[in-house]
Amino acid sequence: MEWYELTNAGQIDSPAIVVYKDRVKENISLLKTMIDDVQRLRPHVKTSKIAEVVQMIQEAGIQQFKFATVAEGEMLGMVGAKDALMAYQPVGPKVVRLLALVQKYPQTSFSCVVDHPEAAFAISEIFAAQGRRLPVYVDLNVGMNRTGIKPGPAALELYRYLDTLEGVQPVGLHAYDGHLHDTEMAIRKERCDAAYAPVEALAADIAAMGLPAPVIVAGGTPTFPIHATRKDISCSPGTFVFWDFGYADNLPEQPFQWAALVISRVISIIDAQHICLDLGHKSVAAENPQPRVQFLNAPAAELISQSEEHLVLKVKDSSLYPVGTVFYGVPKHICPTIALYEKVYVAAENAVSANWRVIARDRQIIV
Incomplete structure (x- = not known):
């Protein structure tokens, strides 16, 4: 059979969908062997959206996560995740809902990304009114051309501005390079390194202006093996937990x-x-x-x-x-x-x- x-x-x-539990466990175990420190893993939960799968990841010693929707964030709060980064700039009612998550699940440290001063100000106003200061990451556009601000002087100024706001606290940089999925690893690495270089330079500029060195969260599944070799940054694969034939065909180095x-x-x-x-x-x-x-x-x-x-x-x-x-x-x-x-x-x-x-x-x- x-x-x-x-x-x-x-x-x-x-x-129907059938999940093969032992294979999920094996994928989680394999992920841990691909990085030097399990604390640098911040898996994205958009793939499974299932509390029991998140709990399996937690049992493997992984405590930091990324999410995109408020519901995914609430799932993380329900299972007591230690740290949950919303990789999505909340606007409008989402800001109020994010505040509600922070209030309802105090055991989870929630944060989000921002790429525009007006969005940051709106978030700050709502959180400051409740006497809170939300950790935020500047979302960087490193070539995906979907969200984010390009690393450089404008991004540095945004980071400086965030530090002046009462209801948010800049803690890091978020750089998603989902546009990089070349099958040839040497090409993918070359493009990934080129996209990451200005992120590294921005981090140095932030530290040089007297602020704490920013935490860097970088990459997704295709560039995970590349970012995993860097020191002191968090990596955010997601599809690994179930895998699919799109990535299996395109990323042969990830078994x-x-x-x-x-x-x-x-x-x-x-x-x-x-x-x-x-x-x-x-x-x-x-x-x-x-x-x-x-x-x-x-x-x-x-x-x-x-x-x-x-x-x-x-x-x-x-x-x-x-x-x-x-x-x-x-x-x-x-x-x-x-x-x-x-x-x-x-x-x-x-x-x-x-x-x-x-x-x-x-x-x-x-x-």
Whole structure:
């Protein structure tokens, strides 16, 4: 029997997500071997959005995390995470909700990123009114061109300005380089080092003006092995916990294991070479071109079309796949795929024995 096959698959309605608990543990253990100090790890929880998975990471000695939504932050508060950085500049009602998190979960040290003085001022006003000072990181644009301020004089001035505000306290720099995912490691490293150099220079300038040396949080999954070799910075991989075939193909130097699969079934036989599965784009992340999933027990199947609830495959002989046949698929992008499900089934020793709520998939838990 293959590692992914389930003896009690008949008890699981499809489509569904199955998380293989032992493989998650192995991925966490592997991550720890890839860095010199476990305290430098700050995993992003956007991949799992599951409290039980965060607890597994905590049990491995990792206590710092990153999150993007208030619900993800609340999940971290609920499990007693020691430190939680919101890698997203809160504006409008999100600032009030972040304050509510700080108040509701005092055992967790919350912080956020900022890249604009007006946003920083608004955050400061709300926190200062409650007699609080929120730790903040300046979000740097190192080439992603999505958020952040470019490292340089303007970023230095923003950091200086933050130190004058009553309701925020600048503590560090955040540099996400998600645009760097070259398969060739030498090229990726060269581009990563070039993007990081001005961050390092900015940190030196901050220290030179008399402020405490800033904490640096840098990178995501593709550049994790590169930033892990630097000293005294925090690294923020996320996908490692479940992995997917997009990163497996593109980042061969990172030998994490697939630990979360989509389960689907044949619901119709179209003709001698075509079958239809119940895996529409409501059930697997659809932002990438096809193939969006690879089937472990039908690797030669060709994806022909997909709609909301259906996936048509071309196979050599459709008689090999009777109606009801279970397909085990690896998503190309696991993070948004997990967010499509309200719960995951948990498997060990080829059987599902529990399920976990994807508690942070919603935009709101309590706060």
